Amino acid sequence: MPGKLGYVIFLLLVSSLVSGCWDNWEIEERGLVLGLGLDLASGEARDFPGLEGSISQAEDESRFYALTFQLPIPAAFGGGNGGGGEQEAFWNLTSSFPGSAEEIRGLAATRSSRKLYFEHLQVMVIGQELARQGFYPVLDRFLRDREARRQVQVYITEGLARDVLAVKPKDERINATYLSAMVQNADVACRIAPAMDLGLISRKIHENGAYVIPKVTVAGDDAKLAGGGVCKGDRLVGWLGEEETAIYRWIIDRVEGGSIIFSVEEQGMNLVDAYRPVTSSTRIRPQLHNGQLQVLVKIKSEGDLVERQETVDVLTAESLEQIRAAVEAEIEKQARLLIEKVQREFQLDIFGFGEEINRRYPKVWHEIKDRWEEEFFPFLPVEVQVKLDLRRIGVKR
Structure with missing residues (x-):
């Protein structure tokens, strides 16, 4: 992947020499924004570098935004794949202003030698403070931008988006x-x-x-993609834990892999085993009984027993x-x-029960x-x- 990205950047630079210009901008003058962090520049975020406006300029402190633009450093891709002493491959530029994401983009350009360009944007991270008070005013600017693709991955974090973009992956x-590719691991990490x-x-x-947005967390020198932020409209309402996110995928019929850890009592001991689904389907069936609505969630799965703690690898029909x-x-x-938690704490239909009732x-x-x-x-x-249905039990070799 790193070599592929470097090759793409190299081709863009070379194409400028062949064609002279593209969309009236010289390629070498373009700052290819690959990552974008959206934060609220107030509260814990007030120590942001490069704050061009003051809180007093904003009619409402909740509209003082900070954007972090992540750009590749072209010189880092100029020679081979190098060793440990290679040049840093990206840099982050944080800029802020009361009320206007477009003005922030313009202010960022006053501190960069390149015009910011969003066609290659891969990931957008939303910080918790901004998400709690509503992020659509910032998002709107990029939804209207013909450069920004609508397939850009969006994550949410409990901290600051700029901190997530500062992680230097190995x-x-x-x-x-790194961040945009992590969501593809859902086939092994439910x-x-x-x-x-x-x-x-x-x-x-x-x-x-x-709906639920994937949650990303800074974990030491790494980022961790697990859990989710529960949102209504453009506001964050609460969080799903990692195991809650896994079972959420089962309920909405989005199981791609992973495993279910369960315990079985054998020979007087509580043993922990693991089941990995190979196929899974979920049907949500609304029902009316005496004028009362209720919902039946029917989950079917075939899979393998992939881990057993029992030392005796003999399974009887009864134990199976x-x-x-x-x-x-x-x-x-x-x-x-x-x-029950979502009904009690969030009161938000993230499961799509209402859609099935409508059908x-x-x-x-x-x-209603x-x-x-x-x-x-x-x-x-x-x-x-x-x-x-258990398809295989994974006999030891």
């Missing part, structure tokens, strides 16, 4: 490349929330919908049935606990949709059923 030369891009978030905001029942019970328990009972939905999350969703009876 396996990529560019931080933004704790990563489903990817959300700029276009999808824009749609959710305009629908005033509820015990293992299957234990996995089903664990998935059912985790799903039920998450649904099956459109007349009922028409009557304006009061769905306030009056109906928090009290909706939800039953979870899990049906599991």
Whole structure:
């Protein structure tokens, strides 16, 4: 990946020599923004370098924004793949101003030799303070920009977005490349929330919908992508933990991999084993009983037993049935606990129950949709059923 990005930058620079210009900008004059951090420049963020405006200039302190632009350093890609002493491959430019993301872009240009260009933007990170008070005013500027692709990955962090972009990864030369690629690991790490891009978030905001953005955290010298931020419209409401995010994927039928850890009592001991799904499907079935809405979540899965703590590797029909029942019970328990938490704490339908009610009972939905999350969703009876088949048991060699 690092070599690929360097090759792309090299081709852009070479093409400028061949074609002379592109879109009336010389390529060598372009600052290719690969990562973008959105923060609120107040509270804990007031120590930002490069604050061009003062808090007093803003009518509302909550509209004093700070943007961090991540740009590659072309000279770092000029020669081979080098060793440990190679030049840093990117730099971050933070600029801020009350109320206007476009003005921030202009102010950033006063401290860079290159014009900022967003067509190669890979990832956008939103800081918690900005997310809590509403991030659409900043996002709007990039949604209107013909350069910025709507497929840009969007993450959210409990801290500052600029700190996430400052991480210097070991396996990529560019931080933004590293961050944008991490979401692809969901096939082995189910704790990563489903990817959300700029276009999808824009749609959710305009629908005033509820959704989950993948959460990124600075962990020492690394960044960690796990968990999720629960949002309504353009505001962060709360957080899903890592295990909650994993079971969230089961409920919304977005399982790509990972494993379920469960315990089985054998020979008087509580043993911890692991089940890895190979296939999985979830159906959400709204039902009307005596005029009362309820929802049945039916989860089916086939998979493998990939880890056992028992030293005796002999499984009887009885013990296989015990293992299957234990996995089903664990998935059912985790799903039920998450649904109850979301109903109680967030009162936001991140599972899409309302969409399924609309499909099956459109007349009922028409009557309740304006009061769905306030009056109906928090009290909706939800039953979870899990049906599991063990395909392989992984005999030891």
